[in-house]
Structure formats: structure tokens, C-alpha cells
Amino acid sequence: EREAHLRSILATVPESMIVIDESGLVASFSTAAEKLFGYSVDDVYGKNVSMLMPSPDREAHDGYLSHYLTTGERRIIGYGRVVSGQRKDGTVFPMELSVGEAVANGKRIFTGFVRDLTSRHKIEEELRQSQ
Ligand code: HEM
Incomplete structure (x- = not known):
């Protein structure tokens, strides 16, 4: 009952939501995240979230997590940041x-919300070129 409720939320939130554990392994992946990254839940469940980003963050992300866990220094939590994601087909997007x-x-778990900035960046680029 509670799980069905949570699953229906994951299926309908428009923003992509990804939950990871302390080691960075994916524990849940919303329907919008499946569409955005091109991976199914089965592709990513239990795998390292670093598979969703390009180098050099891909190799460094475990270190970001352990740095936070040992020092408590937040660099994204509470601030947010524009970063690059990488889809299953290899394309990189803001x-x-x-x-x-x-x-x-x-x-301890971490919840990530992801907004695709592709179209915003495209519009900004077109504006720049028209000036
Ligand atoms: C930290 C990149 C996805 C959880 C970081 C940092 C970067 C980064 C650059 C900070 C490094 C630093 O300045 O020291 C990325 C990229 C992603 C991604 C490119 C693209 C998919 C995620 C997701 C989650 C997550 C989906 C959670 C579900 C964390 C945590 C930290 C962190 C917990 C450490 C705490 C903090 O710095 O506030 N990540 N990340 N990341 N990331 Fe990610």
C-alpha cells in the first residue's frame, strides 16, 4: 500500500528523481529519469550513479561522496549546481x-532532483547569436 503510493509518485513527478545510498548506488529512479537518461530502472538499480555523468566527474564522484561523508562539507546539498549528465546513448547534456x-x-540516503536544461541553453545560444 505505502510502496504502491511511493511508486505512483515516482511515476508521475515531472522532475527526474534519483535516490542513492551512501556508496552512490542507485536505489530508485523515477519514470521521468528513465526518459531523460534513456536507461530503465533495471539498467541502473544497484549501479553507481556515476554512470549517469561524463568524465571527469564519473571517476571523481565516489571521492565527492566520501569527502562529504568524512568532512560534512556541502558543495551541492542545499545549493544546487549546473552539471553535465550523460545519457545511455552517450550524449552529454546540461x-x-x-x-x-x-x-x-x-x-543515510541522498535524493537528487534533475532538471534538463537542454532547451534553455539552446534558446540562450540562439539569443546570443541573434545579437
Ligand atoms: C557531490 C557531480 C549526480 C549526490 C557532487 C559534486 C559534483 C557532483 C561536481 C561536488 C564535488 C565538489 O565540489 O567537491 C554530479 C554530476 C551528476 C551528479 C555531474 C550527474 C548525474 C548526483 C545525484 C546524486 C548526487 C543524482 C544523488 C542522488 C551527491 C552528493 C554529493 C555530490 C551526496 C556530496 C555532497 C555535496 O557536495 O554537497 N556531485 N553529481 N550526485 N553529489 Fe553528485
Whole structure:
């Protein structure tokens, strides 16, 4: 019942939502995230979230997590940041990332909300060129 409710939320939120555990492994992946990244939940479940980004962040992301876990220094949590995502087909796109932190069943989890900035960047580029 509660799980069905959560699943229906994941299916309908327009923003892409990704939940990871402390090690960066994907614990949930919303329907909008499937569409945006081109991966199904089965492709990403239990895998490292770093598969959703290009180098050099891909190789560095485990380090970002452990840096946060050992120092408590936030660089994205509470601020948000524009970063690059990478789709299953290899294309790289601009995205706005917000990260939150929560505790579920005694374990720390991170919730990521992703907004695709592709069309905004395209419009800004066209504006620049028309000036
Ligand atoms: C930290 C990149 C996705 C969770 C960071 C940092 C970068 C980054 C650059 C900060 C490094 C620093 O300045 O030290 C990316 C990219 C993503 C991505 C390019 C593209 C897919 C995610 C997602 C989540 C997440 C989906 C959570 C579900 C975190 C956490 C930290 C972090 C918990 C450390 C805390 C903090 O710096 O505030 N990531 N990230 N990241 N990221 Fe990601």
C-alpha cells in the first residue's frame, strides 16, 4: 500500500528523481529519469550513479561522496549546481542538480532532483547569436 503510493509518485513527478545510498548506488529512479537518461530502472538499480555523468566527474564522484561523508562539507546539498549528465546513448547534456539528504530505515540516503536544461541553453545560444 505505502510502496504502491511511493511508486505512483515516482511515476508521475515531472522532475527526474534519483535516490542513492551512501556508496552512490542507485536505489530508485523515477519514470521521468528513465526518459531523460534513456536507461530503465533495471539498467541502473544497484549501479553507481556515476554512470549517469561524463568524465571527469564519473571517476571523481565516489571521492565527492566520501569527502562529504568524512568532512560534512556541502558543495551541492542545499545549493544546487549546473552539471553535465550523460545519457545511455552517450550524449552529454546540461542539467540542474539539487541534492537532499535523509535517513531511511536507519540508513543515510541522498535524493537528487534533475532538471534538463537542454532547451534553455539552446534558446540562450540562439539569443546570443541573434545579437
Ligand atoms: C557531490 C557531480 C549526480 C549526490 C557532487 C559534486 C559534483 C557532483 C561536481 C561536488 C564535488 C565538489 O565540489 O567537491 C554530479 C554530476 C551528476 C551528479 C555531474 C550527474 C548525474 C548526483 C545525484 C546524486 C548526487 C543524482 C544523488 C542522488 C551527491 C552528493 C554529493 C555530490 C551526496 C556530496 C555532497 C555535496 O557536495 O554537497 N556531485 N553529481 N550526485 N553529489 Fe553528485
